[in-house]
Amino acid sequence: MSAVVDKPPARPPSRWAAPPRPVWEEKPRATGLAGKGLVLALACLGILFPLWIVVVTSLSSRRAIDEAGGLVMVPHDLTFVAYRELLSGGQVTRATVISVLVTLVGTAFSMTVSVLCAYGLSRTTSVGHRWLLMTLLATMFFSAGLIPTYLLVQSLGLTDSYLALILPSAISVFNILVLRGFFMGISQELTDSARIDGAGDFRILWQIVMPLSRAVLAVITLFYAVGYWSAWFNASLYLNDQDMMPLQNVMIQLVQKQEAPVGLGQAIKTGELSGLAVQMAVMVMALLPVAVLSPFVQRHFRKGMLTGAVKG
Amino acid sequence: MSHSTVPRDRAEADTTGTNPQARDDATGPPRTDRPGRVSLRVRLRRDRVLLLMTLPALLLVLLFNYVPILGNIVAFQDYDPYISDNGVVSILHSPWVGVENFQRIVADSAFWNAVTNTLLLFFLQLVLFFPLPILLALLINSVVRPRVRALSQAILYLPHFFSWVLVIAVFQQLFGGAGILSQLLRQHGYDGLDIMTDPDTFKFLITAQSVWKDAGWGIIVFLAALASVSPDLYEAAAMDGAGRWRRMWHVTLPALRPVIALLLVLRVGDALTVGFEQILLQRDAVGPGASEVLDTFVWWNGVRNQDFGYAAAAGLVKGVVSLGLVLAANKVAHLMGEQGVYKK
Numbered sequence: 295m296s297a298v299v300d301k302p303p304a305r306p307p308s309r310w311a312a313p314p315r316p317v318w319e320e321k322p323r324a325t326g327l328a329g330k331g332l333v334l335a336l337a338c339l340g341i342l343f344p345l346w347i348v349v350v351t352s353l354s355s356r357r358a359i360d361e362a363g364g365l366v367m368v369p370h371d372l373t374f375v376a377y378r379e380l381l382s383g384g385q386v387t388r389a390t391v392i393s394v395l396v397t398l399v400g401t402a403f404s405m406t407v408s409v410l411c412a413y414g415l416s417r418t419t420s421v422g423h424r425w426l427l428m429t430l431l432a433t434m435f436f437s438a439g440l441i442p443t444y445l446l447v448q449s450l451g452l453t454d455s456y457l458a459l460i461l462p463s464a465i466s467v468f469n470i471l472v473l474r475g476f477f478m479g480i481s482q483e484l485t486d487s488a489r490i491d492g493a494g495d496f497r498i499l500w501q502i503v504m505p506l507s508r509a510v511l512a513v514i515t516l517f518y519a520v521g522y523w524s525a526w527f528n529a530s531l532y533l534n535d536q537d538m539m540p541l542q543n544v545m546i547q548l549v550q551k552q553e554a555p556v557g558l559g560q561a562i563k564t565g566e567l568s569g570l571a572v573q574m575a576v577m578v579m580a581l582l583p584v585a586v587l588s589p590f591v592q593r594h595f596r597k598g599m600l601t602g603a604v605k606g
Numbered sequence: 607m608s609h610s611t612v613p614r615d616r617a618e619a620d621t622t623g624t625n626p627q628a629r630d631d632a633t634g635p636p637r638t639d640r641p642g643r644v645s646l647r648v649r650l651r652r653d654r655v656l657l658l659m660t661l662p663a664l665l666l667v668l669l670f671n672y673v674p675i676l677g678n679i680v681a682f683q684d685y686d687p688y689i690s691d692n693g694v695v696s697i698l699h700s701p702w703v704g705v706e707n708f709q710r711i712v713a714d715s716a717f718w719n720a721v722t723n724t725l726l727l728f729f730l731q732l733v734l735f736f737p738l739p740i741l742l743a744l745l746i747n748s749v750v751r752p753r754v755r756a757l758s759q760a761i762l763y764l765p766h767f768f769s770w771v772l773v774i775a776v777f778q779q780l781f782g783g784a785g786i787l788s789q790l791l792r793q794h795g796y797d798g799l800d801i802m803t804d805p806d807t808f809k810f811l812i813t814a815q816s817v818w819k820d821a822g823w824g825i826i827v828f829l830a831a832l833a834s835v836s837p838d839l840y841e842a843a844a845m846d847g848a849g850r851w852r853r854m855w856h857v858t859l860p861a862l863r864p865v866i867a868l869l870l871v872l873r874v875g876d877a878l879t880v881g882f883e884q885i886l887l888q889r890d891a892v893g894p895g896a897s898e899v900l901d902t903f904v905w906w907n908g909v910r911n912q913d914f915g916y917a918a919a920a921g922l923v924k925g926v927v928s929l930g931l932v933l934a935a936n937k938v939a940h941l942m943g944e945q946g947v948y949k950k
Contacts, residue, residue, distance in 0.1 A: 310753045316837070318844035333745060334754075338761040341818070344776045347786060351779075364789045365779060407662045414659030421649045426660055433671040435936075436929045439921035440901070441908040442677025443670065445693035462670050465663055495655040516767075524769030527883055531909065542771045549775040550887065577775050584767040589760045595826060 345581070352376055352574035359568045376575040379567055385555045386544060386576060392456075393523060393541040400460040400522040405515055408465055412473035413499045430467045447532055458532035459525065459540070466521075469514045476510040477503055509594040516591045520584055541580055549573050681707055681919035687912055700915075707919035717920060719895065720903040723809075727880045727899065730813050732873065738817060739824030740866060744858065746825060747832045762822025770883045773819050777811070778802055802888070805896035812881060812888075827865055835861040868939055875935025878928045900924045 315321070351359065351366045358371040380386040414420075415427055443462065452458040480503055488498050504511065526542035533539060547553050554562050554569060555576075562569045650657070677693075683700040690696045711717050742762065749755050765773065779785050781801040788798035801807060835857065843853045882901040889897045894906070900920070908917025 310751055312750045313752070315750075316841065318841050320850060330745060330748065334749070334758050337742065337822075338758055341761055341765055341822070344780055348776065348779060362789075363793065364784055365786050367786075407666065410659040411663035414656040417653075417656055420653040420656045421646070422653075422657065426664065429664065430667055433667055435932050436675075436925060438671060438674030439678060439918060439925050440904050441680065441914055441918040441921055442674035444909060445677050445680065445697070445914070446670070446674045449693035461666070464670075465666055467667070470663065495659070499659075520767045524767075524771075526769065526771055527886070542769050545771050545775065546887065549771075549778065550891075573775075574779075577772060580772050581768055585764060588764060588767045592760050592763060593756075595763070 345585075348574050348577050348581075352571055352578045354568070354571060356566070356568040356571070359570055364570065375567060376571040377579075379558055380555070380572065380575055380579070384558065386541070386558075386579075388537065389539055389541045389544040390579060392538065396456060396459050396540060397519055397522040399456075400464070401515060401519045403460060404464050404466075404469075404518040404522075405511075408470050408473060408514065408518075409499070409504070409511070411465070412470050413477055413495070413503060415470070415474050416477040418478075430470065433467055444531060453532050454534055454538070455532075456538070459528050460522075462528065463521070463525070466517070469517055473507070473510060473514055476507050480506055512591045513594050516587060519587070523580075523583060541576070545576050545580055548576050678918055678922050678925075680915050681922045683915050685914040685918070687914060703915070707915050708923070710916060711920050711923065716894070716898065717903060720898045720900050723897070724878055724880055724899040727809055727812060728877045730809055731816060731880065734810075734813050735817055735821065736870070736873065738821045740828055740862065742821060743825040743828035743832060743862075744854070747829060747858075759822075759825075762825065764822070765819045766823035768819065770819075770881075770887060773815055774884065774887050777815055777818075781811075803891045805892045808888075808892045808896045812884060815884060816881065827869070828862060831862055831865045832858065864942075867942055871935045871939045871942070872932075875932040876928070877931060878924055 347365050347367060350369045353369065353372045353374065353376075354362075354366045355371045355373045355375070358366055362368075381390075411430075415423065415430075417423065447453065447458055447462055452461065484502055484506075485498050488502050493501070524542060526540070526546060529538075529540050529543050530546075533543075544555065548555055555572065558567065558572060562572065644652075677697070680697055680700070682702060682704060683697070684703045684706075685696065685700045687693070687696055689699045746755060746758060746762075749758070768776075781787050781799075783798060783800035783802070785802075788800065792798050801811060804811075839857045840853055843857050848856060878900055880899055880901075882899070882905075885897050885899055886902050886905060889902055889906075894902075898906070901924075904917045904921040904924070906917075907913045907920065911917075
């Protein structure tokens with residue numbers, strides 16, 4: 295009792311501070327700490343520095359870019375002109391809208407199918423459970439090959455349709471297994487009591503299982519969304535119409551082949567706009583949603599991946 | 607009483623795994639011993655909602671993963687895509703050529719070049735990429751401040767979520783002919799330097815890009831393994847006089863060993879697949895001599911040159927060898943007492 299009273303009024307520890315060290319652990323040496331910090335800082339810098347350059351250059355005026363002789367490292371004379379031009383109609387605007395729509399529709403579709411399937415497979419005693427699971431699992435070991443898949447998608451008449459960007463890669467068996475593992479970990483008493491109260495499987499899934507699985511649902515949604523957002527290969531295979539191309543494919547033309555986006559060529563030629571700033575702005579538009587969203591989901595990654603790994 | 611209340615058998619309440627004893631009971635022999643206890647028709651009716659739920663995914667998998675396997679028969683044809691608008695009709699009317707396509711592949715030096723490049727890249731990634739996440743995970747794990755950990759993890763995970771197009775564009779801005787590196791060299795009076803188009807260093811470039819994109823992401827699984835090590839072990843080791851490094855050697859590394867072994871085995875099983883998208887995006891810049899791998903070889907001959915039978919044959923060879931490798935790797939994983947890709 296007295297020990298509690300005798301404690302000095304505790305100052306709330308800074309969230310950056312180290313937690314108390316167990317008595318048996320040595321005090322860290324200063325050189326060790328510095329070395330660790332240095333390596334970690336370098337690794338993080340190696341990731342952030344290129345992104346910094348891209349963002350700063352995309353925001354720089356033509357004058358600032360000319361002064362720097364190319365890419366800008368120190369921000370000055372910032373302007374949003376590149377973004378304004380890109381987003382005021384034209385090829386990049388259209389591609390962005392297409393990418394956003396394909397990502398939204400595709401992710402919704404993938405999640406619906408995957409969650410349903412994962413729940414359907416989470417009862418290990420249901421009819422055909424083992425057979426269904428094996429059918430899905432087997433696809434992790436082989437792929438049919440590029441050419442037959444290409445011929446199939448063409449035969450289905452999906453060429454030059456946005457369905458070709460969604461259907462062939464709509465579900466990932468790995469994601470379904472992660473979801474299933476999580477669903478199987480949910481206490482059976484809970485679902486059983488709901489069943490006794492008269493809830494069907496759809497209702498149990500919607501009102502009990504899914505609210506309890508928010509963490510893993512967030513992770514898997516992010517995985518699917520990133521997949522759709524980053525995809526370019528299916529579009530390059532199955533779409534012929536340049537006007538249908540999503541953002542990543544437009545970025546290939548812009549950054550790799552150094553072509554000016556349709557509609558902006560004039561502005562670049564007359565010197566109002568730096569071609570480099572335009573390229574960088576397109577890159578920022580491609581990385582922004584991912585960079586903004588993934589940190590929010592980050593704390594769930596390990597939980598999500600672990601459940602999948604342990605119970606898959 | 608409706609059919610949905612037929613018990614899914616005694617096991618149902620016990621499958622959560624909270625009670626290992628009950629679980630053993632449930633999955634043990636009694637179930638298979640009494641197949642006629644509840645008739646299939648009743649069970650089908652009882653589980654119809656669950657089956658209905660798996661149906662969409664099953665259809666997608668059957669259509670896009672299983673049906674195309676049949677399409678591999680074009681490897682034995684002189685497939686002519688112009689017979690019909692529909693690929694299936696074309697397959698039916700294309701002439702058979704037996705194993706001619708495979709004979710062509712074996713005689714094709716471009717194919718063997720792709721094989722060489724694939725294997726070289728695989729070994730480079732194994733040596734230069736594989737150990738990095740382990741080292742990074744050990745480093746992060748030794749950082750005790752929670753905020754520093756969370757922040758550095760957030761940064762290290764980030765590039766995994768970027769598309770290959772973006773990663774390659776970023777590298778171009780750093781190391782390309784007009785990139786930061788060239789820019790700095792020129793400002794200091796040297797010649798510019800274009801690493802992005804140099805065939806000699808291309809394989810290292812590819813590896814560096816993989817490291818930048820995914821080395822941070824790779825630490826997750828090792829961190830999970832490290833988090834599951836009981837602190838008691840460290841304490842006991844410290845009591846016995848083990849210093850920092852001895853604890854790492856005798857406690858931390860043994861904890862990581864199963865994960866390392868498993869990932870290594872699986873990586874070897876996947877040896878013939880190296881960075882398809884990544885390499886395809888840069889194929890034009892360095893030329894096929896240095897950059898062609900098996901996947902891009904198939905893409906080039908099939909999609910670009912419309913030589914479908916030939917490309918499908920190359921893809922089939924790769925697929926069959928890959929399947930063998932994956933199955934063998936999984937077998938080895940099981941033999942080592944690990945779960946492999948899936949648990950049985």
